[in-house]
Amino acid sequence: MERITAKYYIETPYALEKAAQVLAGEQSSGTFVAVPGETEELKARFAARVEKITPLESVTQPAIPGATAKDGLYHRAIIEVSWSIENFGYNLPVLVSTLQGNLYEITQFTGLKLMDIDLPPSYGEHFIGPRFGIAGSRKSTGVEDRPLIGTIIKPSIGMSPQQTAQLVKTLAEAGIDFIKDDELLSSAANSKFEDRVDAIMHVINAHADKTGKKVMYAFNLSDEVDSMLARYDYIVKAGGTCAMISINSVGLAGTKKICDQGQLVIHGHRNGWGMINRHPLLGIEFPAYQKLWRLAGVDQLHVNGIQNKFWESDDSVVRSMEACLTPLFKGETPIPVVSSGQWGGQAFETYRRTGTTDLLYMAGGGIMAHPDGPGGGVVALQQAWEGAVNGLTLQDAAKQYPEFAKSVTKFGSK
Amino acid sequence: MERITAKYYIETPYALEKAAQVLAGEQSSGTFVAVPGETEELKARFAARVEKITPLESVTQPAIPGATAKDGLYHRAIIEVSWSIENFGYNLPVLVSTLQGNLYEITQFTGLKLMDIDLPPSYGEHFIGPRFGIAGSRKSTGVEDRPLIGTIIKPSIGMSPQQTAQLVKTLAEAGIDFIKDDELLSSAANSKFEDRVDAIMHVINAHADKTGKKVMYAFNLSDEVDSMLARYDYIVKAGGTCAMISINSVGLAGTKKICDQGQLVIHGHRNGWGMINRHPLLGIEFPAYQKLWRLAGVDQLHVNGIQNKFWESDDSVVRSMEACLTPLFKGETPIPVVSSGQWGGQAFETYRRTGTTDLLYMAGGGIMAHPDGPGGGVVALQQAWEGAVNGLTLQDAAKQYPEFAKSVTKFGSK
Numbered sequence: 001m002e003r004i005t006a007k008y009y010i011e012t013p014y015a016l017e018k019a020a021q022v023l024a025g026e027q028s029s030g031t032f033v034a035v036p037g038e039t040e041e042l043k044a045r046f047a048a049r050v051e052k053i054t055p056l057e058s059v060t061q062p063a064i065p066g067a068t069a070k071d072g073l074y075h076r077a078i079i080e081v082s083w084s085i086e087n088f089g090y091n092l093p094v095l096v097s098t099l100q101g102n103l104y105e106i107t108q109f110t111g112l113k114l115m116d117i118d119l120p121p122s123y124g125e126h127f128i129g130p131r132f133g134i135a136g137s138r139k140s141t142g143v144e145d146r147p148l149i150g151t152i153i154k155p156s157i158g159m160s161p162q163q164t165a166q167l168v169k170t171l172a173e174a175g176i177d178f179i180k181d182d183e184l185l186s187s188a189a190n191s192k193f194e195d196r197v198d199a200i201m202h203v204i205n206a207h208a209d210k211t212g213k214k215v216m217y218a219f220n221l222s223d224e225v226d227s228m229l230a231r232y233d234y235i236v237k238a239g240g241t242c243a244m245i246s247i248n249s250v251g252l253a254g255t256k257k258i259c260d261q262g263q264l265v266i267h268g269h270r271n272g273w274g275m276i277n278r279h280p281l282l283g284i285e286f287p288a289y290q291k292l293w294r295l296a297g298v299d300q301l302h303v304n305g306i307q308n309k310f311w312e313s314d315d316s317v318v319r320s321m322e323a324c325l326t327p328l329f330k331g332e333t334p335i336p337v338v339s340s341g342q343w344g345g346q347a348f349e350t351y352r353r354t355g356t357t358d359l360l361y362m363a364g365g366g367i368m369a370h371p372d373g374p375g376g377g378v379v380a381l382q383q384a385w386e387g388a389v390n391g392l393t394l395q396d397a398a399k400q401y402p403e404f405a406k407s408v409t410k411f412g413s414k
Numbered sequence: 415m416e417r418i419t420a421k422y423y424i425e426t427p428y429a430l431e432k433a434a435q436v437l438a439g440e441q442s443s444g445t446f447v448a449v450p451g452e453t454e455e456l457k458a459r460f461a462a463r464v465e466k467i468t469p470l471e472s473v474t475q476p477a478i479p480g481a482t483a484k485d486g487l488y489h490r491a492i493i494e495v496s497w498s499i500e501n502f503g504y505n506l507p508v509l510v511s512t513l514q515g516n517l518y519e520i521t522q523f524t525g526l527k528l529m530d531i532d533l534p535p536s537y538g539e540h541f542i543g544p545r546f547g548i549a550g551s552r553k554s555t556g557v558e559d560r561p562l563i564g565t566i567i568k569p570s571i572g573m574s575p576q577q578t579a580q581l582v583k584t585l586a587e588a589g590i591d592f593i594k595d596d597e598l599l600s601s602a603a604n605s606k607f608e609d610r611v612d613a614i615m616h617v618i619n620a621h622a623d624k625t626g627k628k629v630m631y632a633f634n635l636s637d638e639v640d641s642m643l644a645r646y647d648y649i650v651k652a653g654g655t656c657a658m659i660s661i662n663s664v665g666l667a668g669t670k671k672i673c674d675q676g677q678l679v680i681h682g683h684r685n686g687w688g689m690i691n692r693h694p695l696l697g698i699e700f701p702a703y704q705k706l707w708r709l710a711g712v713d714q715l716h717v718n719g720i721q722n723k724f725w726e727s728d729d730s731v732v733r734s735m736e737a738c739l740t741p742l743f744k745g746e747t748p749i750p751v752v753s754s755g756q757w758g759g760q761a762f763e764t765y766r767r768t769g770t771t772d773l774l775y776m777a778g779g780g781i782m783a784h785p786d787g788p789g790g791g792v793v794a795l796q797q798a799w800e801g802a803v804n805g806l807t808l809q810d811a812a813k814q815y816p817e818f819a820k821s822v823t824k825f826g827s828k
Contacts, residue, residue: 027598028570028571028598029569029570029571029572042572042604043569043572045572045603045604046569046571046572046602064692064693065692065694065725066725067725084603086602086603086604087571087598087599087602087603088598088600088602089601089602089603091600091601091636091637091638091641092637092638092663093636093637093638093660093663093664093668094597094598094599094600094634094636094637094660094663096660096662096663096686097597097598097636097660097663097683097685097686098598100663100686100689101597101598101660101663101685101686102597102685102686102688102724103688104686104687104688104689104692105687105688105692105718105724105725105726105754106724106725107723107724107725155443155457155460156442156443157442157443157460157501158443158456158457158459158460158461183508183511183515183516184441184442184501184502184508184511184512184515185501185508186502186505186508187503187505188460188500188501188502188503189459189498189500189501189503190456190459190500220508222505222507222508222511223505223506223507223508223667224505224506224507224667224670224671225639225667225668225670225671226671227505228667246507246508246510246511246515248510249506249507249508249510249511249514249515249666250507250665250666250667251664251665251666251667251668251669252663252664252665252668253637253638253639253642253664253665253667253668253669253671254507254639254665254666254667254668254671255665255667256638256639257638257639257640257667257668269511271511271515271516272510272511272514272515272516272518273518273519274516274517274518274519275514275518275690275696275697275698276689276690278478278479278518278519278696279478279693279696280479282689282692282693282696283689284689304519309521310516310519310520310521311479311480311481311519311520311521312519340519
């Protein structure tokens with residue numbers, strides 16, 4: 001019978017084997033009391049199994065509150081625990097409750113982070129995964145050999161649909177591939193969702209009629225299920241190609257319901273991620289996280305960016321991009337969404353470390369505040385990536401490309 | 415215009431006022447670039463506002479990774495930030511993305527926890543809240559003047575529907591008020607959801623026909639939206655009165671969709687809670703958390719228990735119970751679900767600290783492993799609460815009640 005294996009980074013004042021067994025017991029049939037008719041075979045069938053324990057260092061201060069070490073030492077390790085899929089079948093929320101449920105409450109751990117999940121082949125048969133991903137995002141925008149260049153409507157909130165549409169027009173004419181609502185805006189008092197769709201799709205459709213290029217706009221769909229379904233249809237009818245979901249805020253069931261509609265590219269915004277990831281020994285790491293959302297069907301996934309304005313390290317961003325780009329079953333591969341303080345200067349390091357152009361590269365000020373205006377900003381980003389792919393350094397690219405040179409002058413000290 | 419105010423516990427190497435402004439800016443219109451036609455009035459309408467800063471101690475070690483303090487000091491404070499409801503209206507996921515979104519990524523913070531939320535009156539008009547709560551749970555089970563006594567089917571997973579139903583029969587005859595599936599079980603290879611509903615409701619309905627008392631059984635509904643809706647109807651048709659949702663695993667949109675069906679009491683299991691709460695300076699505290707799930711309509715909410723087997727302190731459990739029991743708008747008040755290592759001995763301290771019997775008191779081994787069997791276990795729990803309410807000490811209650819005395823002998827050293 002197929003099994004799912006989860007890898008955890010743990011810290012415990014107990015013997016590693018004992019702590020691992022507590023986790024396996026808490027999260028399966030380990031707390032068995034005798035029940036008439038219950039056999040050892042049945043226990044073995046549903047019990048979680050500790051597969052591997054790789055000891056790491058011991059420390060003298062616990063990472064998070066929990067049991068106190070009698071000898072003052074807290075032991076770290078990577079442990080692998082497996083469950084039969086007979087326990088939960090293809091039920092994603094129950095899978096999450098099994099891999100990420102009450103185990104975070106266990107006092108025997110002073111640190112616990114889910115690092116990765118190994119899913120069995122039948123999951124690839126059951127879950128369609130992303131319908132569009134990289135291939136669908138490229139096809140829809142007509143971008144073949146370079147990253148998709150995108151931007152976020154700023155100010156996040158406060159502009160009317162007409163003002164937003166005017167900005168979209170400017171950006172479309174500047175050659176942008178992708179634009180998104182900010183996650184703070186879905187339907188505000190002065191920017192009703194449907195009004196915004198009308199105003200923006202009018203601009204995008206007119207631009208597509210004229211140029212053949214349809215800019216992808218991710219309307220923030222995040223809401224209750226019925227509202228999301230109605231607005232999804234509204235986007236489809238208006239000729240839109242994409243919707244954004246704040247995946248943590250909406251949750252797994254609501255997000256999958258939307259992905260399953262199958263007509264729009266789903267842009268997965270991971271806001272709230274820091275809450276479950278920022279501590280090194282609590283929560284979940286991106287390689288595990290992104291698998292769950294790929295099973296749900298998300299096509300585009302935020303991964304932060306190299307030299308970002310937030311707290312995350314470049315190493316972590318690179319790992320996240322690699323995780324997204326690793327094929328998983330038959331579904332399309334999701335496109336990593338690179339953003340946060342990007343202006344083109346980071347293209348070189350991003351390409352050097354990942355060797356890919358399969359990404360959606362998002363810049364805000366880097367486009368809007370370019371000395372030549374948004375048109376110059378978009379061209380500069382395309383040039384930065386062309387230079388990076390051709391092996392140029394940032395300095396060489398600045399010599400070769402005038403628009404990018406102006407970006408370097410303006411943003412290069414940031 | 416109404417505003418929503420959020421209270422955060424923060425830590426920052428920056429001046430408190432500056433850090434608070436970064437949060438307000440990141441989470442609203444603070445990153446404004448000039449847009450034609452945009453007025454100061456419009457900015458003021460949608461900008462988040464720092465309402466209050468209450469400085470606390472400074473420390474020399476950051477709680478979580480972030481910016482480094484030049485002077486080696488990290489300053490802690492409680493800050494209050496408010497947003498106009500014009501920003502998000504009555505959209506719960508966008509509210510969550512505003513109060514709990516990218517702010518956890520801000521490098522200027524080395525600690526950030528959402529402590530509480532102050533919701534405006536119109537939220538009480540828009541959101542129905544829990545349909546059943548304490549009153550509905552009491553009415554459905556016929557329990558008036560004492561806590562509802564409940565238990566969890568153990569082993570968590572591995573029993574057939576027939577074995578489970580047999581156990582339910584034993585428990586019903588023992589006088590139990592409430593039984594729940596474990597969160598690890600929804601539809602397992604040897605316990606299909608519908609088969610389990612059939613077998614269990616057959617027992618519960620027969621017992622109700624005979625005695626007039628219908629035991630409330632929380633079937634674990636957690637799954638994708640369509641499956642949850644279909645199984646919800648299945649429970650209703652079978653005469654069931656309750657369904658369980660692992661609220662973190664299913665998410666806000668999916669959970670609200672189920673609560674909105676309005677026919678079953680919704681038992682909200684918070685497994686995964688430790689991931690977002692266990693660190694003292696990261697995530698969310700229960701007073702804020704429970705408000706969101708009450709807006710979604712959850713009727714019963716897990717709060718852990720006094721002297722629990724997990725890591726959480728009694729103080730935290732008491733705060734959570736009080737939060738649940740504080741009225742919020744016109745919706746029913748959710749019933750706090752007290753569990754984890756409970757056997758009756760904790761009734762005294764629980765009542766001493768909360769002064770309420772409006773709770774669902776869950777015991778596993780405390781019922782099943784009672785020397786007189788489950789019947790003795792249920793009676794012992796009722797006695798413990800009767801004793802606690804009458805002002806007896808545990809020792810006095812043990813003298814007065816023979817079944818409870820046996821519990822003390824068996825579990826009292828635990």
